[in-house]
Amino acid sequence: MSAMPQAVRAYVGLGANLGDARATLRAALQALWALPGCVPAGVSSLWRSAPVDAQGPDFFNAVAALDTTLAPLELLRQLQAIELAHGRERPYRNAPRTLDLDLLLYGDVQQSDPVLTLPHPRAHERAFVLAPLHEIAPALCWPGQGWSLTQLLQDVQDQAIEPLPGDWR
Numbered sequence: 001m002s003a004m005p006q007a008v009r010a011y012v013g014l015g016a017n018l019g020d021a022r023a024t025l026r027a028a029l030q031a032l033w034a035l036p037g038c039v040p041a042g043v044s045s046l047w048r049s050a051p052v053d054a055q056g057p058d059f060f061n062a063v064a065a066l067d068t069t070l071a072p073l074e075l076l077r078q079l080q081a082i083e084l085a086h087g088r089e090r091p092y093r094n095a096p097r098t099l100d101l102d103l104l105l106y107g108d109v110q111q112s113d114p115v116l117t118l119p120h121p122r123a124h125e126r127a128f129v130l131a132p133l134h135e136i137a138p139a140l141c142w143p144g145q146g147w148s149l150t151q152l153l154q155d156v157q158d159q160a161i162e163p164l165p166g167d168w169r
Helices: 021-033 072-085 127-136 149-155
Strands: 008-016 038-043 047-049 059-068 100-106 161-163
Touching (some): 008 072, 021 038, 021 059, 021 072, 047 127, 059 127, 072 100, 100 127, 127 149, 127 161
Antiparallel strands (some): 008 059, 008 100, 038 059, 047 059
């Protein structure tokens, strides 16, 4: 009998700025929670932010935490399948989108290959990731760097972001 794989805490960024973004994010969160080998571990409030390095309407963003036995690449494939189910297109980098699911962190794993880079290569530079992540994991330190989320948030305080009231889930 083989041992069950040990669960790893992963953090997923959710974002959308086309269509009914709130409804799409709610549906995506439910799909994320339903993934095999994944157990919900928390979700942030909904935040609104201006696009970074892009044009288009403001984004709605959140971060979800989950404990998963899926390997990083399999989790990424599952996230991309959820995006496709919600009409995600990738016409160009940073294009407006119906849904964006980013694997931000997968435990303390650090990897860089053509398919997946962990931690997410730009997440530590983006308030729309750091603020909701700090909300659900305030003591987290960035893998491989030791930066606290509080330190990282200070570096992006010029980026416009605001928490939205109410429970969006």
